[in-house]
Amino acid sequence: MRRSGKSKKSKKTRRVSAPIQVRFLKKKGLKTKESRRSIVDPAIEQQLKTFEEGVQNFHQQKYARAKPLFEKVLSGPGKDLADRARVHLRIIEQRMQRSEPIIPRTPEEHYQQGVAMMNMGRWDEAREHLLRARKLAPKADYVVYAMAALDCLTGEAESAMENLKLAIQLRPENRYHARNDEDFAFLQEDPRFTELLYPDRDGSGT
Template sequence: MRYMAKVRKAPGGSARHATGVGHASSKLQKKKNLGPPPPPQRGGVELVDPRVQEQLKTYDEALGLFHQQKFSRAKQVLEDVLKGPSKELADRARVHLKIVDQRMKPTQEQNPRSAEEHYQRGVAMMNIGRWDEARESLDKARKAAPKADHVHYALAALDCLTGEADSALENLKMAIQLRAENRYHARNDEDFAFLQEDPRFTELLYPEKDGLAG
């Protein structure tokens, strides 16, 4: 009499099934262990705290003033950055404050020779309200580099600060002729507020309104 062979389960079959379940469970566990996404950052500065966002906005404003070489105003805004909660932004502000302080130092002990050195000294004198010394240095810079548009632009700004409209317009016109981009800079430059009501200033900055070429 023949016996029917019993069907045996493959050795370790149930173990393999258990291993598969365990592997899937491990994946689920890993997914559960994933934390929330990192907070948004800019240049290594976390932007979650609204106070940090405001501090960053102030820092950007200070940099804009710094690049326009308006060091006196830039210093005030940089000092406001120091009051914010982000140590990273405060450290950056301190670096720029050191540069600003250096640029604003009276340069009597220095002996500027090149047009650029006279220009830098003139701007430094403007920033601390020493108009006569500023004009002396900027005039020397213009004489040494008559086609330097930024020198004419600085002289135009100085003329506005000292209430000399005709000279300001003449210098600004020359700055624009040498470099057309100066027209757009002057539109947003608070140093030219003195000329805002002068129709000649409007014609110079917005020639398209009258069909004039720049």
């Protein structure tokens, strides 16, 4: 077969320089590491973090904590986050207006309020609620146990021993709770306390 006199030209591979490659990637919608870093706005990140913290408190019904967080989001650069924070603020204001202070009526409610006051170090208010709970439910071992703990925290050793002994009589399991309860640290050196919590020990201390 007769070959043509024209030689077939070899196809050369086109080399693309680095700047052109970057432009090509951007044209295709891809981002280099440098472009991704430049898009991140620290102010937006902080605003989003504050918003998420506010939402977490909102779902836990901690409206007093969530409100200032959402108010802080309003001053951020992200309009969408600010709009969403504004919606949450309206809901919080409505719920806080509707919420009224709960007046304890049952033994359990007085007990819970008493324990809450104990945790805040408000001893007089704690004692008031626990006494009311005990009056309504004199055989409630958990109320008597809480009274013993309160007596111990306020340095009333004799009353603490009496209440703890009664709490154990009402419910023997309270003996084991008291062994690891830090509220009774005041009685740790009292031999009566040891005898009450460890009745099976002999005089040798074993």
